[in-house]
Amino acid sequence: MRLRFQLNGEPVEAEVPGDALLLDLVRGRGLTGTKEGCGVGVCGACTLLLDDRPVSSCILPAGCVQGREVWTVEGVARRHPEIVDAFLRHEGLQCGACTPGQVVMAAALKLRGGEPDEAAVREHLAGNLCRCTGYRAIVESVRAALGS
Amino acid sequence: MARIDALAKLTGRAVYAADVDLPGLCHAAVARSPFPHARVVAVDPGPAREVPGVIGVFTAADLSPGRYGRRVRDIPLLAGPEARFAGERVVAVVAESRIVAERAAARVRIEYEELPAALGAEEALAPTAPAVHEAAWSYPGAVVTPDDPPNLQSRVLHGSPEDAERALAGSAHVVDRTYRLAAGHQGYLEPQACAARVDPDGRVHVWMANKSPYRLRHQLAECLELDPELIEIHPVTIGGDFGGKGSPMDAPLCVELARRTGRPVMLVERYHEDLTSANPRHSGRVRVRVGCDGEGRLTGFHVDALFDGGAYAGFKPLPTVTLHGLEEVGSSYRVPAAAVEVRICYTHTVPRGHMRSPGAPEAVFAFESALDELAHEAGLDPVEIRRRNLLADGEPNPWGTTWVEARGRATLEAALDAYRPLAVPPGWRHGRGIAVYDRPTRPGRASLRLVPDGDRLIVETGLPEQGGGAHTVLRQGLARALGMEPDRIEVRQVSTAGLPPDDGVGGSRVTATLSVAVARAAEALRAEGGPVTVTLDPATVPPVTSYCVQVAQVAVDPGSGQVRVLELLTAVDVAEVVNRDAHRLQIEGGAVMGYGLACLEDLLLEDGRVWAANLGEFRIPSPVDVPGLRTVLVPGGRGIGVLGVKAVGELANVPTAAAIANAVADAVGVRVRDLPITAERVHRGLAGGEGEVGEEEAQGGER
DSSP: OEEEEEETTEEEEEEOOTTOBHHHHHHHTTOTTSOOSSSSSSSOTTEEEETTEEEETTSSBGGGGTTSEEEOHHHHHHHOHHHHHHHHHHTOOSSOSSHHHHHHHHHHHHHHOSOOOHHHHHHHTTTOOOSSSOSHHHHHHHHHHTTO | OOOTTHHHHHTTOOOBGGGOOOTTOEEEEEEEOSSSSEEEEEEEOHHHHTSTTEEEEEOGGGSOOOEEOSSSOOEESSOOSEEOSTTOEEEEEEESSHHHHHHHHHHOEEEEEEOOOOOSHHHHTSTTSOOSSTTGGGSTTOOOOTTSOTTEEEEEEEEOHHHHHHHHHTOSEEEEEEEEEOOOOOOOSSOOEEEEEEOTTSOEEEEESOSOHHHHHHHHHHHHTOOGGGEEEEOOBOSOOTTTTSSOTTHHHHHHHHHHHTSOEEEEOOHHHHHHHSOOBOEEEEEEEEEEOTTSOEEEEEEEEEEEEETOSTTOOSTTOSOHHHHTTTTTBOOSEEEEEEEEEEOSSOOOBOOSSTTHHHHHHHHHHHHHHHHHHHTOOHHHHHHHHBOOTTOOOTTSOOOSOOOHHHHHHHHHHHOOOOOOOTTOEEEEEEEEEEEEEOOOOEEEEEEEETTEEEEEEOOOOSSSOHHHHHHHHHHHHHTOOGGGEEEEEOOTTSSSOOOOSOTTOHHHHHHHHHHHHHHHHHHHOSSEEEEEOGGGSOOEEEEEEEEEEEEEOTTTOOEEEEEEEEEEEOSOOSOHHHHHHHHHHHHHHHHHHHHTOOOOEETTEEOOOSTTTSOOOOTTTOOEEEEEEEOOOOOBTTTTBOOOTTTTTSSHHHHHHHHHHHHHSOOBOEESOOHHHHHHHHHTSSOOBSGGGOSSSOO
């Protein structure tokens, strides 16, 4: 299957098997920031932006990106340096396995707009598991990135 | 102080084992046994070989017969002729891509003959139980003998049972209770992953999510009968460990596959494979008999722990092949007569390994719950029984160790001073529970190489970064020891070819180890100029202990039994803190992991199989589950080395389950003795009046 889509702001083409997953498509292009965790769409490590909305790339067929816009953590970090900066300042990470998903979720919340309070940020991150931090620092990082 | 590794992780540039790209890399997948115990009668690789892209299909007979282990070498690369647990590797397929390898592995025809299985610890020790291994005593590293029951992995006895019995017989109050713990999983988000390459000259290269590379090199050399100097373990970032990333796991298989195919081979487990067949936490039961006199002073205890080690003992690293936390039960208290017996046995279930402070959350859940039950019997407040029995400076613990200081009482008072009761929803009941833990800080073996580079300094280390912040602490510590700005120091993790052996990450020892090592390195650099290499011998450093007191507040709905943990207040006995942010994260992350153990996590091991086989079924805490977290540091302790530090990595996850169980009992009078504490279990206790939850689940199976 031939795919044409925008990847991190650039037009790209890719040839993939019809049953390929979105996760394998981006990782196969060297964008290994996106991680496979649970593989069943519940842990959030593989989160990407598809037309600015967060999706679990480990359960999404690659074909769904046809003509659409994909942002991975590599692109999100360039597009939103303030998010990276907020996580750095608030130490919102440890081992890093969930981190790309958390950064992408922060961008998704930012793109959605509004002024979410702490509970709303937690709710937004409910599908992004972290085994290291206990979440307080991640929630603070995301809130700082939003300027809230 | 920002972490060194943070920017690469936040921008997606950090390289983990599954991200390693090697020229010609191919991928392995395995077909696993569906039966707890079976004979592999025949393997037909034909249908798999026909799949386009398949490079090779391998059974046990095709590969090295060597077995591996962290201590006991009893784990084969592939099972055959006998498969000993549901999930065991039986056939390996190497292919051009991972998906092709997996599809081909699913097409291998394996004929099994199912055999009788031993599925629970009590059952496995019965004289008639099917033996998991014909001669477990014969494996290198085994601590059992031909005279032991055939399914015993290890048995450890400390103290004097006679003295303990005498003390209990003479006690004013005694409780005799049994507590049970479900099997759990470390829950790191990066599944087990490794890649291997074998050069034409026989040199072996490995990239692996493994926290102790030098030990891995040694374990691979032993298993495959190779010269360790021919094996090089290359550095990669590790996506969480929590005890589960310390074994060779799939690396010996990967090396053999790379050797046989002449190609670099990567094996990344799917998460369901990791849950069902890696090295999850031991399940088991702990019987505690503990007594006190009329004033609530502890007179003696006898603890009998029986744990399920699964099909292989090789994931436990201690020479005693036990879990140290169980051996050290009751360590925070003054007890004149104590005895503990710990047995771990083989069963036809997934082999068990280490998880964050192995054995300690289990021992502390049992002992600290029993202490509350004893206080209840004696008519004492749970705080009071702890005040009267926590060790004072100079007093030996039940196992004969006297620490340079024992700050349990100060830590308890600090927690109580900070405690503020929270409101509960209308109709719900409020409860408060307390639990105490102390653990020693002992440095490990470490090597550092300092290379001056103009006005900068490069420090080479063999320590991996598994998330705890080791590299950041190394830079800060060295900066302090040398009086340099941290940003002029560059930390480089080097391969095992680069430095003398290093114990790697584990045992909450990294910061303490570095605290001594940076001083030695700084001294050597001043004396000799650069470059210098120093190796720390841990035997020369006296250990200290650190206390953690947790206070849990819960709201319990007396109608449904639902438990909400409102807050976990964690007081930690500290000396100096090198990096406040990283230190706080270790405590908060620990408390949340403790909450998971207490209230959520259960691999649902039934009929010898893991039923919670994905992260939706095996629930670890999410951002909306977690209780409020408060941390109180109790400064002023005497720490280790030039930085003056105490362990923190494996403290806050330990007392949580007991604190929550004690809080539930305080709220509604229901004593939950089986983890996890579910609404069903509390409800059953409420329905039965004064709670006795647990005993009806004593019979049969794992739970």
